[in-house]
Amino acid sequence: MRLFFKLLLFTFCVFLVSFSGVSQPSRTNYELTEKMKQAIALMEIEDYTSANTIFRNILATEKVLPNNLSYHFALTLYHIKQYKNSSNFNKKYLNLTGKAGDYYTQSLQLEELLDQAFTEIRQCELCDINGYQLITCTFCQGEKNIIEACSKCRAVGIISCQKCKGEGVVITTDTFGENKYQTCDRCSGKGLHTCDLCEGKKQLNLVCNACLGTGKESSKSICTHGHNH
Ligand SMILES: [Zn+2]
Ligand SMILES: [Zn+2]
Ligand SMILES: [Zn+2]
Ligand SMILES: [Zn+2]
Incomplete structure:
Protein backbone atom coordinates (compact mmCIF):
# COMPACT_ATOMS: atom_id res chain seq x y z
CA MET A 1 0.00 0.00 0.00
CA ARG A 2 2.77 2.46 0.96
CA LEU A 3 4.65 1.60 -2.21
CA PHE A 4 1.56 2.37 -4.26
CA PHE A 5 1.34 5.86 -2.76
CA LYS A 6 5.03 6.48 -3.38
CA LEU A 7 4.58 5.47 -6.99
CA LEU A 8 1.52 7.66 -7.32
CA LEU A 9 3.39 10.64 -5.85
CA PHE A 10 6.32 10.01 -8.16
CA THR A 11 4.11 9.89 -11.25
CA PHE A 12 2.36 13.06 -10.12
CA CYS A 13 5.70 14.84 -9.68
CA VAL A 14 6.91 13.77 -13.10
CA PHE A 15 3.65 15.03 -14.56
CA LEU A 16 4.09 18.40 -12.78
CA VAL A 17 7.66 18.79 -13.98
CA SER A 18 6.82 17.98 -17.54
CA PHE A 19 3.86 20.32 -17.46
CA SER A 20 5.53 23.37 -15.96
CA GLY A 21 9.08 22.82 -17.11
CA VAL A 22 8.70 21.78 -20.70
CA SER A 23 5.43 22.69 -22.30
CA GLN A 24 5.45 26.39 -21.29
CA PRO A 25 8.72 27.59 -22.92
CA SER A 26 8.25 25.40 -25.98
CA ARG A 27 5.15 27.44 -26.80
CA THR A 28 7.15 30.72 -26.84
CA ASN A 29 9.94 28.98 -28.74
CA TYR A 30 7.38 27.95 -31.30
CA GLU A 31 6.17 31.53 -31.75
CA LEU A 32 9.73 32.80 -31.96
CA THR A 33 10.68 30.18 -34.56
CA GLU A 34 7.61 31.09 -36.60
CA LYS A 35 8.49 34.80 -36.51
CA MET A 36 12.08 34.03 -37.52
CA LYS A 37 10.88 31.84 -40.43
CA GLN A 38 8.55 34.61 -41.57
CA ALA A 39 11.35 37.20 -41.49
CA ILE A 40 13.81 34.94 -43.33
CA ALA A 41 11.16 34.25 -46.00
CA LEU A 42 10.79 38.02 -46.45
CA MET A 43 14.57 38.36 -46.79
CA GLU A 44 14.51 35.75 -49.54
CA ILE A 45 12.14 37.93 -51.57
CA GLU A 46 14.36 40.93 -50.72
CA ASP A 47 11.77 42.66 -48.56
CA TYR A 48 14.41 43.68 -46.04
CA THR A 49 12.35 46.49 -44.55
CA SER A 50 9.51 44.16 -43.47
CA ALA A 51 11.99 41.52 -42.29
CA ASN A 52 13.77 44.18 -40.25
CA THR A 53 10.49 45.21 -38.63
CA ILE A 54 9.84 41.62 -37.54
CA PHE A 55 13.35 41.31 -36.08
CA ARG A 56 12.90 44.59 -34.23
CA ASN A 57 9.66 43.27 -32.81
CA ILE A 58 11.39 40.06 -31.67
CA LEU A 59 14.21 42.08 -30.07
CA ALA A 60 11.70 44.21 -28.21
CA THR A 61 9.55 41.39 -26.85
CA GLU A 62 11.68 38.28 -26.37
CA LYS A 63 13.99 37.83 -23.39
CA VAL A 64 16.11 35.00 -24.72
CA LEU A 65 17.26 35.44 -28.29
CA PRO A 66 18.84 32.92 -30.63
CA ASN A 67 22.39 33.88 -31.71
CA ASN A 68 21.51 33.61 -35.39
CA LEU A 69 19.04 36.45 -34.97
CA SER A 70 21.95 38.89 -34.59
CA TYR A 71 23.30 37.90 -38.00
CA HIS A 72 19.95 38.01 -39.80
CA PHE A 73 19.11 41.34 -38.20
CA ALA A 74 22.52 42.73 -39.20
CA LEU A 75 21.93 41.64 -42.79
CA THR A 76 18.55 43.41 -42.98
CA LEU A 77 20.13 46.54 -41.47
CA TYR A 78 22.82 46.44 -44.14
CA HIS A 79 20.22 46.30 -46.90
CA ILE A 80 18.22 49.19 -45.46
CA LYS A 81 21.56 51.06 -45.27
CA GLN A 82 21.73 51.39 -41.48
CA TYR A 83 25.41 50.52 -41.66
CA LYS A 84 26.47 51.44 -38.14
CA ASN A 85 23.68 49.37 -36.55
CA SER A 86 24.39 46.55 -38.98
CA SER A 87 28.07 46.54 -38.04
CA ASN A 88 27.20 46.47 -34.32
CA PHE A 89 24.94 43.43 -34.67
CA ASN A 90 27.31 41.61 -37.01
CA LYS A 91 30.17 42.12 -34.54
CA LYS A 92 27.91 40.94 -31.74
CA TYR A 93 27.14 37.78 -33.73
CA LEU A 94 30.83 37.09 -34.40
CA ASN A 95 31.65 37.64 -30.73
CA LEU A 96 28.88 35.31 -29.59
CA THR A 97 29.52 32.44 -31.96
CA GLY A 98 33.03 32.83 -33.39
CA LYS A 99 34.01 30.27 -36.00
CA ALA A 100 31.37 27.87 -34.70
CA GLY A 101 28.53 30.09 -35.87
CA ASP A 102 26.08 28.76 -38.48
CA TYR A 103 26.66 31.94 -40.50
CA TYR A 104 30.35 32.45 -39.82
CA THR A 105 31.41 32.81 -43.49
CA GLN A 106 28.35 34.92 -44.31
CA SER A 107 29.04 37.26 -41.42
CA LEU A 108 32.63 37.74 -42.62
CA GLN A 109 31.24 38.58 -46.06
CA LEU A 110 28.86 41.05 -44.48
CA GLU A 111 31.77 42.63 -42.64
CA GLU A 112 33.52 43.14 -45.98
CA LEU A 113 30.43 44.69 -47.53
CA LEU A 114 30.16 47.02 -44.54
CA ASP A 115 33.81 48.02 -44.91
CA GLN A 116 33.14 48.93 -48.54
CA ALA A 117 30.09 50.96 -47.53
CA PHE A 118 32.05 52.81 -44.84
CA THR A 119 34.89 53.57 -47.28
CA GLU A 120 32.38 55.08 -49.70
CA ILE A 121 30.89 57.13 -46.85
CA ARG A 122 34.31 58.44 -45.78
CA GLN A 123 35.07 59.53 -49.34
CA CYS A 124 31.74 61.31 -49.73
CA GLU A 125 31.38 64.90 -48.59
CA LEU A 126 27.62 64.87 -48.78
CA CYS A 127 27.03 62.60 -45.80
CA ASP A 128 27.91 62.13 -42.13
CA ILE A 129 29.98 59.22 -40.78
CA ASN A 130 26.90 56.99 -40.69
CA GLY A 131 25.89 57.69 -44.29
CA TYR A 132 23.10 60.16 -43.63
CA GLN A 133 22.83 63.20 -45.88
CA LEU A 134 24.22 66.43 -44.50
CA ILE A 135 22.04 69.51 -44.67
CA THR A 136 22.63 73.16 -43.73
CA CYS A 137 22.65 73.65 -39.96
CA ASN A 145 29.00 81.01 -35.98
CA ILE A 146 26.31 82.61 -33.88
CA ILE A 147 26.52 86.34 -33.21
CA GLU A 148 25.29 87.26 -29.77
CA ALA A 149 25.14 90.51 -27.82
CA CYS A 150 28.10 90.61 -25.40
CA SER A 151 26.94 89.37 -22.03
CA LYS A 152 29.74 91.08 -20.08
CA CYS A 153 29.16 94.68 -21.20
CA ARG A 154 25.51 94.15 -22.18
CA ALA A 155 26.43 95.21 -25.71
CA VAL A 156 27.80 98.61 -24.62
CA GLY A 157 31.43 97.82 -25.41
CA ILE A 158 32.65 99.55 -22.24
CA ILE A 159 32.64 98.25 -18.67
CA SER A 160 33.28 99.62 -15.22
CA CYS A 161 37.03 99.27 -14.47
CA GLN A 162 37.82 95.89 -12.98
CA LYS A 163 40.93 97.10 -11.16
CA CYS A 164 39.57 100.18 -9.35
CA LYS A 165 35.92 99.04 -9.37
CA GLY A 166 35.03 102.16 -11.30
CA GLU A 167 36.53 104.58 -8.75
CA GLY A 168 39.42 105.76 -10.95
CA VAL A 169 41.68 105.54 -7.93
CA VAL A 170 43.57 102.63 -6.43
CA ILE A 171 44.02 102.69 -2.66
CA THR A 172 46.97 100.87 -1.09
CA THR A 173 48.20 100.82 2.52
CA ASP A 174 51.90 101.51 3.16
CA THR A 175 54.10 100.02 5.91
CA PHE A 176 53.03 102.74 8.37
CA GLY A 177 49.36 101.90 7.87
CA GLU A 178 48.72 105.04 5.86
CA ASN A 179 46.46 104.95 2.80
CA LYS A 180 48.07 105.84 -0.49
CA TYR A 181 45.88 107.06 -3.34
CA GLN A 182 47.03 106.48 -6.88
CA THR A 183 45.33 107.10 -10.20
CA CYS A 184 44.27 103.72 -11.63
CA ASP A 185 46.64 102.70 -14.37
CA ARG A 186 44.11 100.27 -15.89
CA CYS A 187 41.60 102.99 -16.79
CA SER A 188 43.80 106.07 -16.46
CA GLY A 189 41.49 107.32 -13.75
CA LYS A 190 38.35 107.22 -15.92
CA GLY A 191 36.76 104.34 -14.00
CA LEU A 192 35.79 102.68 -17.28
CA HIS A 193 37.58 100.70 -19.89
CA THR A 194 36.91 98.74 -23.07
CA CYS A 195 35.14 95.39 -22.46
CA ASP A 196 37.79 92.71 -22.49
CA LEU A 197 35.38 89.98 -23.57
CA CYS A 198 34.14 91.53 -26.83
CA GLU A 199 37.09 93.90 -27.13
CA GLY A 200 34.66 96.76 -27.54
CA LYS A 201 32.79 95.14 -30.44
CA LYS A 202 29.62 94.87 -28.31
CA GLN A 203 28.92 91.41 -29.73
CA LEU A 204 30.40 87.96 -29.51
CA ASN A 205 31.09 85.68 -32.44
CA LEU A 206 30.49 82.22 -30.97
CA VAL A 207 31.05 78.88 -32.67
CA CYS A 208 27.66 77.28 -33.34
CA ASN A 209 27.07 74.66 -30.68
CA ALA A 210 24.56 72.74 -32.75
CA CYS A 211 26.94 71.95 -35.61
CA LEU A 212 30.23 72.55 -33.75
CA GLY A 213 31.18 75.10 -36.40
CA THR A 214 30.75 72.83 -39.42
CA GLY A 215 27.65 74.67 -40.68
CA LYS A 216 26.02 71.31 -41.39
CA GLU A 217 23.80 68.82 -39.62
CA SER A 218 22.75 65.23 -40.30
CA SER A 219 19.37 64.59 -41.86
CA LYS A 220 17.32 61.40 -41.70
CA SER A 221 17.76 60.63 -45.39
CA ILE A 222 20.31 58.10 -46.52
CA CYS A 223 22.98 59.60 -48.78
CA THR A 224 23.26 58.35 -52.36
ZN1 LIG B 1 27.41 60.28 -49.13
ZN1 LIG C 1 40.39 101.68 -13.12
ZN1 LIG D 1 31.56 93.27 -24.20
ZN1 LIG E 1 25.40 75.54 -36.82
Missing part, protein backbone atom coordinates in the same frame (compact mmCIF):
# COMPACT_ATOMS: atom_id res chain seq x y z
CA THR A 138 19.22 74.97 -39.04
CA PHE A 139 20.57 76.73 -35.95
CA CYS A 140 23.24 78.93 -37.58
CA GLN A 141 21.82 78.72 -41.14
CA GLY A 142 25.19 77.38 -42.24
CA GLU A 143 27.06 80.42 -40.92
CA LYS A 144 29.10 78.21 -38.54
CA HIS A 225 26.86 59.71 -52.50
CA GLY A 226 25.97 61.83 -55.50
CA HIS A 227 24.48 58.96 -57.54
CA ASN A 228 20.95 59.48 -58.79
CA HIS A 229 19.44 56.23 -57.57
Whole structure:
Protein backbone atom coordinates (compact mmCIF):
# COMPACT_ATOMS: atom_id res chain seq x y z
CA MET A 1 0.00 0.00 0.00
CA ARG A 2 2.77 2.46 0.96
CA LEU A 3 4.65 1.60 -2.21
CA PHE A 4 1.56 2.37 -4.26
CA PHE A 5 1.34 5.86 -2.76
CA LYS A 6 5.03 6.48 -3.38
CA LEU A 7 4.58 5.47 -6.99
CA LEU A 8 1.52 7.66 -7.32
CA LEU A 9 3.39 10.64 -5.85
CA PHE A 10 6.32 10.01 -8.16
CA THR A 11 4.11 9.89 -11.25
CA PHE A 12 2.36 13.06 -10.12
CA CYS A 13 5.70 14.84 -9.68
CA VAL A 14 6.91 13.77 -13.10
CA PHE A 15 3.65 15.03 -14.56
CA LEU A 16 4.09 18.40 -12.78
CA VAL A 17 7.66 18.79 -13.98
CA SER A 18 6.82 17.98 -17.54
CA PHE A 19 3.86 20.32 -17.46
CA SER A 20 5.53 23.37 -15.96
CA GLY A 21 9.08 22.82 -17.11
CA VAL A 22 8.70 21.78 -20.70
CA SER A 23 5.43 22.69 -22.30
CA GLN A 24 5.45 26.39 -21.29
CA PRO A 25 8.72 27.59 -22.92
CA SER A 26 8.25 25.40 -25.98
CA ARG A 27 5.15 27.44 -26.80
CA THR A 28 7.15 30.72 -26.84
CA ASN A 29 9.94 28.98 -28.74
CA TYR A 30 7.38 27.95 -31.30
CA GLU A 31 6.17 31.53 -31.75
CA LEU A 32 9.73 32.80 -31.96
CA THR A 33 10.68 30.18 -34.56
CA GLU A 34 7.61 31.09 -36.60
CA LYS A 35 8.49 34.80 -36.51
CA MET A 36 12.08 34.03 -37.52
CA LYS A 37 10.88 31.84 -40.43
CA GLN A 38 8.55 34.61 -41.57
CA ALA A 39 11.35 37.20 -41.49
CA ILE A 40 13.81 34.94 -43.33
CA ALA A 41 11.16 34.25 -46.00
CA LEU A 42 10.79 38.02 -46.45
CA MET A 43 14.57 38.36 -46.79
CA GLU A 44 14.51 35.75 -49.54
CA ILE A 45 12.14 37.93 -51.57
CA GLU A 46 14.36 40.93 -50.72
CA ASP A 47 11.77 42.66 -48.56
CA TYR A 48 14.41 43.68 -46.04
CA THR A 49 12.35 46.49 -44.55
CA SER A 50 9.51 44.16 -43.47
CA ALA A 51 11.99 41.52 -42.29
CA ASN A 52 13.77 44.18 -40.25
CA THR A 53 10.49 45.21 -38.63
CA ILE A 54 9.84 41.62 -37.54
CA PHE A 55 13.35 41.31 -36.08
CA ARG A 56 12.90 44.59 -34.23
CA ASN A 57 9.66 43.27 -32.81
CA ILE A 58 11.39 40.06 -31.67
CA LEU A 59 14.21 42.08 -30.07
CA ALA A 60 11.70 44.21 -28.21
CA THR A 61 9.55 41.39 -26.85
CA GLU A 62 11.68 38.28 -26.37
CA LYS A 63 13.99 37.83 -23.39
CA VAL A 64 16.11 35.00 -24.72
CA LEU A 65 17.26 35.44 -28.29
CA PRO A 66 18.84 32.92 -30.63
CA ASN A 67 22.39 33.88 -31.71
CA ASN A 68 21.51 33.61 -35.39
CA LEU A 69 19.04 36.45 -34.97
CA SER A 70 21.95 38.89 -34.59
CA TYR A 71 23.30 37.90 -38.00
CA HIS A 72 19.95 38.01 -39.80
CA PHE A 73 19.11 41.34 -38.20
CA ALA A 74 22.52 42.73 -39.20
CA LEU A 75 21.93 41.64 -42.79
CA THR A 76 18.55 43.41 -42.98
CA LEU A 77 20.13 46.54 -41.47
CA TYR A 78 22.82 46.44 -44.14
CA HIS A 79 20.22 46.30 -46.90
CA ILE A 80 18.22 49.19 -45.46
CA LYS A 81 21.56 51.06 -45.27
CA GLN A 82 21.73 51.39 -41.48
CA TYR A 83 25.41 50.52 -41.66
CA LYS A 84 26.47 51.44 -38.14
CA ASN A 85 23.68 49.37 -36.55
CA SER A 86 24.39 46.55 -38.98
CA SER A 87 28.07 46.54 -38.04
CA ASN A 88 27.20 46.47 -34.32
CA PHE A 89 24.94 43.43 -34.67
CA ASN A 90 27.31 41.61 -37.01
CA LYS A 91 30.17 42.12 -34.54
CA LYS A 92 27.91 40.94 -31.74
CA TYR A 93 27.14 37.78 -33.73
CA LEU A 94 30.83 37.09 -34.40
CA ASN A 95 31.65 37.64 -30.73
CA LEU A 96 28.88 35.31 -29.59
CA THR A 97 29.52 32.44 -31.96
CA GLY A 98 33.03 32.83 -33.39
CA LYS A 99 34.01 30.27 -36.00
CA ALA A 100 31.37 27.87 -34.70
CA GLY A 101 28.53 30.09 -35.87
CA ASP A 102 26.08 28.76 -38.48
CA TYR A 103 26.66 31.94 -40.50
CA TYR A 104 30.35 32.45 -39.82
CA THR A 105 31.41 32.81 -43.49
CA GLN A 106 28.35 34.92 -44.31
CA SER A 107 29.04 37.26 -41.42
CA LEU A 108 32.63 37.74 -42.62
CA GLN A 109 31.24 38.58 -46.06
CA LEU A 110 28.86 41.05 -44.48
CA GLU A 111 31.77 42.63 -42.64
CA GLU A 112 33.52 43.14 -45.98
CA LEU A 113 30.43 44.69 -47.53
CA LEU A 114 30.16 47.02 -44.54
CA ASP A 115 33.81 48.02 -44.91
CA GLN A 116 33.14 48.93 -48.54
CA ALA A 117 30.09 50.96 -47.53
CA PHE A 118 32.05 52.81 -44.84
CA THR A 119 34.89 53.57 -47.28
CA GLU A 120 32.38 55.08 -49.70
CA ILE A 121 30.89 57.13 -46.85
CA ARG A 122 34.31 58.44 -45.78
CA GLN A 123 35.07 59.53 -49.34
CA CYS A 124 31.74 61.31 -49.73
CA GLU A 125 31.38 64.90 -48.59
CA LEU A 126 27.62 64.87 -48.78
CA CYS A 127 27.03 62.60 -45.80
CA ASP A 128 27.91 62.13 -42.13
CA ILE A 129 29.98 59.22 -40.78
CA ASN A 130 26.90 56.99 -40.69
CA GLY A 131 25.89 57.69 -44.29
CA TYR A 132 23.10 60.16 -43.63
CA GLN A 133 22.83 63.20 -45.88
CA LEU A 134 24.22 66.43 -44.50
CA ILE A 135 22.04 69.51 -44.67
CA THR A 136 22.63 73.16 -43.73
CA CYS A 137 22.65 73.65 -39.96
CA THR A 138 19.22 74.97 -39.04
CA PHE A 139 20.57 76.73 -35.95
CA CYS A 140 23.24 78.93 -37.58
CA GLN A 141 21.82 78.72 -41.14
CA GLY A 142 25.19 77.38 -42.24
CA GLU A 143 27.06 80.42 -40.92
CA LYS A 144 29.10 78.21 -38.54
CA ASN A 145 29.00 81.01 -35.98
CA ILE A 146 26.31 82.61 -33.88
CA ILE A 147 26.52 86.34 -33.21
CA GLU A 148 25.29 87.26 -29.77
CA ALA A 149 25.14 90.51 -27.82
CA CYS A 150 28.10 90.61 -25.40
CA SER A 151 26.94 89.37 -22.03
CA LYS A 152 29.74 91.08 -20.08
CA CYS A 153 29.16 94.68 -21.20
CA ARG A 154 25.51 94.15 -22.18
CA ALA A 155 26.43 95.21 -25.71
CA VAL A 156 27.80 98.61 -24.62
CA GLY A 157 31.43 97.82 -25.41
CA ILE A 158 32.65 99.55 -22.24
CA ILE A 159 32.64 98.25 -18.67
CA SER A 160 33.28 99.62 -15.22
CA CYS A 161 37.03 99.27 -14.47
CA GLN A 162 37.82 95.89 -12.98
CA LYS A 163 40.93 97.10 -11.16
CA CYS A 164 39.57 100.18 -9.35
CA LYS A 165 35.92 99.04 -9.37
CA GLY A 166 35.03 102.16 -11.30
CA GLU A 167 36.53 104.58 -8.75
CA GLY A 168 39.42 105.76 -10.95
CA VAL A 169 41.68 105.54 -7.93
CA VAL A 170 43.57 102.63 -6.43
CA ILE A 171 44.02 102.69 -2.66
CA THR A 172 46.97 100.87 -1.09
CA THR A 173 48.20 100.82 2.52
CA ASP A 174 51.90 101.51 3.16
CA THR A 175 54.10 100.02 5.91
CA PHE A 176 53.03 102.74 8.37
CA GLY A 177 49.36 101.90 7.87
CA GLU A 178 48.72 105.04 5.86
CA ASN A 179 46.46 104.95 2.80
CA LYS A 180 48.07 105.84 -0.49
CA TYR A 181 45.88 107.06 -3.34
CA GLN A 182 47.03 106.48 -6.88
CA THR A 183 45.33 107.10 -10.20
CA CYS A 184 44.27 103.72 -11.63
CA ASP A 185 46.64 102.70 -14.37
CA ARG A 186 44.11 100.27 -15.89
CA CYS A 187 41.60 102.99 -16.79
CA SER A 188 43.80 106.07 -16.46
CA GLY A 189 41.49 107.32 -13.75
CA LYS A 190 38.35 107.22 -15.92
CA GLY A 191 36.76 104.34 -14.00
CA LEU A 192 35.79 102.68 -17.28
CA HIS A 193 37.58 100.70 -19.89
CA THR A 194 36.91 98.74 -23.07
CA CYS A 195 35.14 95.39 -22.46
CA ASP A 196 37.79 92.71 -22.49
CA LEU A 197 35.38 89.98 -23.57
CA CYS A 198 34.14 91.53 -26.83
CA GLU A 199 37.09 93.90 -27.13
CA GLY A 200 34.66 96.76 -27.54
CA LYS A 201 32.79 95.14 -30.44
CA LYS A 202 29.62 94.87 -28.31
CA GLN A 203 28.92 91.41 -29.73
CA LEU A 204 30.40 87.96 -29.51
CA ASN A 205 31.09 85.68 -32.44
CA LEU A 206 30.49 82.22 -30.97
CA VAL A 207 31.05 78.88 -32.67
CA CYS A 208 27.66 77.28 -33.34
CA ASN A 209 27.07 74.66 -30.68
CA ALA A 210 24.56 72.74 -32.75
CA CYS A 211 26.94 71.95 -35.61
CA LEU A 212 30.23 72.55 -33.75
CA GLY A 213 31.18 75.10 -36.40
CA THR A 214 30.75 72.83 -39.42
CA GLY A 215 27.65 74.67 -40.68
CA LYS A 216 26.02 71.31 -41.39
CA GLU A 217 23.80 68.82 -39.62
CA SER A 218 22.75 65.23 -40.30
CA SER A 219 19.37 64.59 -41.86
CA LYS A 220 17.32 61.40 -41.70
CA SER A 221 17.76 60.63 -45.39
CA ILE A 222 20.31 58.10 -46.52
CA CYS A 223 22.98 59.60 -48.78
CA THR A 224 23.26 58.35 -52.36
CA HIS A 225 26.86 59.71 -52.50
CA GLY A 226 25.97 61.83 -55.50
CA HIS A 227 24.48 58.96 -57.54
CA ASN A 228 20.95 59.48 -58.79
CA HIS A 229 19.44 56.23 -57.57
ZN1 LIG B 1 40.39 101.68 -13.12
ZN1 LIG C 1 31.56 93.27 -24.20
ZN1 LIG D 1 25.40 75.54 -36.82
ZN1 LIG E 1 27.41 60.28 -49.13
